[in-house]
Amino acid sequence: MKKPLALIAALAVLALPLSAQAHRAWLAPTATVLSGTDAWVGFDAGMSNGVFIPDHAAMRLDGLVITAPDGSTAQAENMMRSRYRSTFDVHLTQPGTWKIANVMSGVTATYKENGEDKRWRGQAAEFPGAIPAGATDVVATRTSNRIETFVTLGAPTDSVFTNPADGLALIPVTHPNDLVAGESATFKLSIDGVAAANVEVVVARGGTRYRDNPEEMTVVTGSDGAFTVTWPKPGMYWLNATVRTPAQGDTIATSAQYVAVMEVLP
Template identity: 30%
Template sequence: MLKKAVVLLSSLLVTGSLSAHTLWVMPSHYVLSKPKSWIAVDASAGNMTFVADKGIALTALKMYQPDGSAKVITDVYQGKRKSMADVQLGGDGTYRLELANPVRFFTSYELAGEKKRLMANKAERSAQLPKGATNVETVQMRSRNFAYITVNAPTNTVLKLQGEGLELSSKNHPADAVANEEQQFVFNLNGKPQAGVKGILSFDGELYRNEAGRIEFETNSEGRFSFTPEQAGRYLIEASYSADMATDVADKVRESITYSFEVALP
């Protein structure tokens, strides 16, 4: 089981599930010693961590190589319960495996007492809204699901923040996460630490435990959350942030991420 999470400063625990089904990508190996190795990738959405329930499309699955260049993954299969991919890595360094949805815009409104919606941003919606529409609101949405794989020597290029949307950085390199050592994370929105990001930390095997052992958290004023794992294994962070943020294209923003990672034996 995990030790009680240490949330820096005065972060508050939050309640409730972030979503009915959580999507994740999970490589068969997080650390490898042999260049040109192959890995298998599982992707699914489910109610329990790493318990496959719904297969998902992998057309957007990419591998970012140690130099930052992107490689589209073509050896994929979408099943009923989970989807799979075979990926060959290159030389030494850290890779980023990512399944991301592009920015999308949903405009909701009411017409004659009924709630409706359309796919359009603020600049586009006026031409599509029917006459008499009320309570009009546009939400900008984006999601990312990712993991890191390291071959021999860890590198940092694919860990750098891009400055767009919700991103995660860590005090520890992903290849260096070890049981009984504190893991500290910072959640960033558009390149800056963000308070109020709500998340759930979970770990593999909850199907076989009476207590799931999940930890719910909310980032502090510096965007931080930390915990100390008592045991090695595979972990998952799912987090989201939503807020009023009026721009030329939206009234609100909703961002979400899932991050799978491995904690090694001491």
């Protein structure tokens, strides 16, 4: 509990909602659809003003999880963190669809103890006993951030698409590696395992550095959590959704964010 305040403050910044930060987080592959029986894919991960433009900060990858088509967990290779982006490679050794996700969760809290401002960050299970009994002005938020993308070797599969019991998650109706410009795709959002209704999803196409128009659109999920996107042009797209709930009674506030990166082919 007696972590240096500077470290705690830094961890709290990492836990801020993606949309509340001035910059957008993204995890972008060099390719999403590959042929053959063996392939390599590179990934860039960063935080920036325009999506996929490494101009602000590298993303921490402490929560990186790579799921193979058979459900096993693979390891990233050649990992490196530079000033503006983190990079790594994934060796695709199985046919089918792979999920690459950076998942972060926990609780952040501020409070006063003997008139002094203090901060705490840790796992949800630690929170009940983490705040001193005499603390006042306690403000706590349970955070859940999920940033992911998908790549397919050979024919696409659905085994990596699960509905987790915590946080905001995407459940594809249209496979995310089967997207074509001019066509529509449908997905569903869930929050803590149930349909996330009436949630705004921001969709932005990459490559904004050379365009005056950011080419963004917003769609809203239905009662079943479903939303549909019609892709105007080919390219790499960034999808972002946020769900926040205020504290009620003994329940602390929550903030859940989801980001996906998908490639739309011509």
